[in-house]
Amino acid sequence: MKGAAVIGEGAFSADFRAELAELLRWRRDVRHFRRDPVDEAVLARCLDAFRLAPSVGLSEPWRLIRVHSEGARAAVQANFETANAAALTGYDGARAELYAGLKLSGMREAPVHLAVFCDDSAPKGQGLGARTMPEMRRYSVAGAVMQLWLLLRAEGLGMGWVSILDPDRLARDLGIDDGWRLVAYLCIGWPEAQENTPELERMGWERRATHVRVETR
């Protein structure tokens, strides 16, 4: 794209659209990171995804915490290990064996950790769009995370979204405000390898659908 896009001008070329589709195909959740640091300027450029993201009522309810100190990272790692061990008890036999062999977080190696919360009572936006469906604030945060994911991947960086956590314990450990709810715990860094297929698919856990099903009413 050259310069600012003007509506109706068709500013995005067919090549750009093809590359965007390729980015979506190639995105991947990354759990295997190299330990090399991430350039702060690149990270800042990607984090701009939040400023540009849509949000209900323009409430911008995301709250970002960089989890950086050794103590805070250790607390999150312990949280993950406890939650993951508990999750394993929910499976039996071959499924349990398969689960135990999955790598479900790259948080030990990832140089950047970002905890993304939703401020459920965000005053910005004056409640527009969230009266009957207050959960829209959290969906706004999840949507913004997706934008970050794509920008990071476009830079060659990897991101892994970790949800095997006790969110209350995590909020306590990080000293988070009462009204904030964890939406995403993100591990960011340089991927060890690029993969065309989801890791869970390669490991035999689940398969991606081959087409999108749309029903009509």
Ligand SMILES: Cc1cc2nc3c(=O)[nH]c(=O)nc-3n(C[C@H](O)[C@H](O)[C@H](O)COP(=O)(O)O)c2cc1C
């Ligand atoms: C909301 C959300 C939470 C996720 N939580 C985890 C997680 O805790 N551990 C993990 O290994 N992957 C997690 N993932 C990644 C998914 O497993 C992954 O997106 C899916 O297997 C498809 O693979 P792909 O992202 O590489 O296409 C999460 C993804 C999303 C969107």
